[in-house]
Amino acid sequence: MKSTKTNVEGPKGRILAGNLIDFRKDPLHFLNDLRLNYERVAKIRFANRQIYMLMSPDLIKEALVTKSASFEKSKAFKEINPLVGEGLLTSGGEFHLRQRRMMQPSFTKTHIKLYAEQMSMVAIAAIEEWQSDEQRNLHADMMNMALGIISKTMFSMDMKESHQTIGAPIDEAIRIATKRIRSLMKIPKAIPTKENQQFKESLRILNEVVYGIISQRRKANDVASYDDLLGILMRETDEADHTYMTDKQLRDEVMTIFLAGHETTANVMSWALYLLAQNPDIQANVQAEIDQVVGVSPLHFEHTEQLTYLKNVINETLRLYPPAWMFGREATEDVQIGETLVKAGENVMVSPYITHRLEEYYQDPDTFQPERFEKDFLKSIPTYAFFPFGGGPRVCIGNHFAMLEATIVLATVLQKYSVSLIRPNQKVEAEPLITLRPKDGVGLRVVRR
Numbered sequence: 521m522k523s524t525k526t527n528v529e530g531p532k533g534r535i536l537a538g539n540l541i542d543f544r545k546d547p548l549h550f551l552n553d554l555r556l557n558y559e560r561v562a563k564i565r566f567a568n569r570q571i572y573m574l575m576s577p578d579l580i581k582e583a584l585v586t587k588s589a590s591f592e593k594s595k596a597f598k599e600i601n602p603l604v605g606e607g608l609l610t611s612g613g614e615f616h617l618r619q620r621r622m623m624q625p626s627f628t629k630t631h632i633k634l635y636a637e638q639m640s641m642v643a644i645a646a647i648e649e650w651q652s653d654e655q656r657n658l659h660a661d662m663m664n665m666a667l668g669i670i671s672k673t674m675f676s677m678d679m680k681e682s683h684q685t686i687g688a689p690i691d692e693a694i695r696i697a698t699k700r701i702r703s704l705m706k707i708p709k710a711i712p713t714k715e716n717q718q719f720k721e722s723l724r725i726l727n728e729v730v731y732g733i734i735s736q737r738r739k740a741n742d743v744a745s746y747d748d749l750l751g752i753l754m755r756e757t758d759e760a761d762h763t764y765m766t767d768k769q770l771r772d773e774v775m776t777i778f779l780a781g782h783e784t785t786a787n788v789m790s791w792a793l794y795l796l797a798q799n800p801d802i803q804a805n806v807q808a809e810i811d812q813v814v815g816v817s818p819l820h821f822e823h824t825e826q827l828t829y830l831k832n833v834i835n836e837t838l839r840l841y842p843p844a845w846m847f848g849r850e851a852t853e854d855v856q857i858g859e860t861l862v863k864a865g866e867n868v869m870v871s872p873y874i875t876h877r878l879e880e881y882y883q884d885p886d887t888f889q890p891e892r893f894e895k896d897f898l899k900s901i902p903t904y905a906f907f908p909f910g911g912g913p914r915v916c917i918g919n920h921f922a923m924l925e926a927t928i929v930l931a932t933v934l935q936k937y938s939v940s941l942i943r944p945n946q947k948v949e950a951e952p953l954i955t956l957r958p959k960d961g962v963g964l965r966v967v968r969r
């Protein structure tokens with residue numbers, strides 16, 4: 521087929537910065553304008569980077585799945601590299617394939633269900649401290665629970681210990697990396713500014729903790745006795761060459777999972793509680809389902825399979841507020857995507873935030889309607905019209921983990937508490953950083969049921 525770059529249009533940019541300044545001012549607004557003004561694909565430029573924003577599910581599928589071999593991950597988030605090293609999120613090629621092969625078995629649905637009890641215990645312990653009829657920043661609560669859950673399942677570490685040792689330095693490192701991603705002028709890391717030093721210090725603490733745990737287990741010849749994720753990663757060998765992961769590879773994967781699996785899941789749980797506080801009728805339906813399926817007992821894995829309405833609520837939350845709101849690829853060779861020839865070195869971006877709001881697939885796309893996910897809805901739309909976890913060879917490895925965690929935490933909270941807005945028409949703004957966070961948290965009133 522003849523390759524042509526036909527008529528791909530986009531908003532006019534400025535001479536040097538292209539569309540970058542308009543995008544940075546209000547990324548979600550910028551993206552929404554693309555959705556409303558262009559069909560299928562829009563062409564934009566961030567300084568010298570040429571980008572095709574793929575909005576249509578068939579084009580997204582080509583980039584992420586069928587033609588994924590012609591792309592590598594975009595370098596937009598390279599500021600997190602010192603934190604995650606050569607972990608799954610950032611590595612590529614053969615090395616990525618090998619790591620993915622070794623880690624995949626620990627993240628299957630069957631394996632993840634072993635962690636359901638621990639997730640449930642962390643959630644129960646966390647809400648024990650809540651008082652009835654108080655205002656809480658539930659986003660801070662969800663971040664703490666997600667950190668507690670990842671620490672427990674990864675290291676068998678309890679929540680209090682993990683906050684002191686890992687929570688604070690990881691938050692600090694993410695905060696500084698995020699600031700660097702957003703700033704136009706980056707001060708080189710070697711210059712000892714206050715932030716550069718804080719970043720270095722956070723990394724030093726994290727390395728000390730993670731390497732410390734690995735070496736403790738090696739020294740005590742204790743690798744076999746742990747069923748947590750680290751224990752499994754330490755025992756796993758590559759099927760091709762039968763070698764184990766080195767300490768550096770283990771460290772990189774542990775940090776990657778902390779980074780990728782903590783704030784993302786916390787965000788979706790926080791947004792869900794906000795949407796339920798805005799929609800008391802829907803909240804009542806969720807609670808009726810929990811009362812019927814779970815009653816007053818702690819949540820077990822078997823319950824989660826039956827909480828179908830809650831699953832619709834989570835999916836609808838992922839549709840409206842997808843934590844991975846935009847991600848991209850860089851072409852390693854010339855490749856035809858739909859009608860567009862993407863040249864080597866050019867970028868494609870996809871945004872679940874905009875594709876999830878295409879009117880073609882979602883009636884009243886901005887409204888919260890969990891019922892739309894009932895029955896075979898997902899089968900009735902193209903696969904990449906709903907893709908909160910990405911797709912193809914780089915699909916989120918933690919998708920089952922995240923869905924199980926969100927179901928258990930939300931069901932545990934709503935079994936015991938109802939949530940409501942603090943003032944009528946209270947609005948929480950979305951802040952698109954590395955993930956789609958609720959800006960200034962989610963302040964809600966919690967009342968014991």
Ligand code: HEM
Pocket residue numbers: 593608609610620776777780781782784785788842843844847848908909910911913914915916917918919921922
């Ligand atoms: C609601 C929660 C989550 C969402 C929406 C989410 C979304 C995503 C997306 C869209 C990608 C693909 C990015 C790309 O293609 O460039 C991804 C990759 C990844 N996610 Fe998640 N994620 C979530 C939770 C988790 C959890 C809980 C973990 C770990 C326990 C995790 C670990 C990872 C890893 C390691 C990758 C890289 C996979 C690879 O490239 O092979 N994620 N995630």
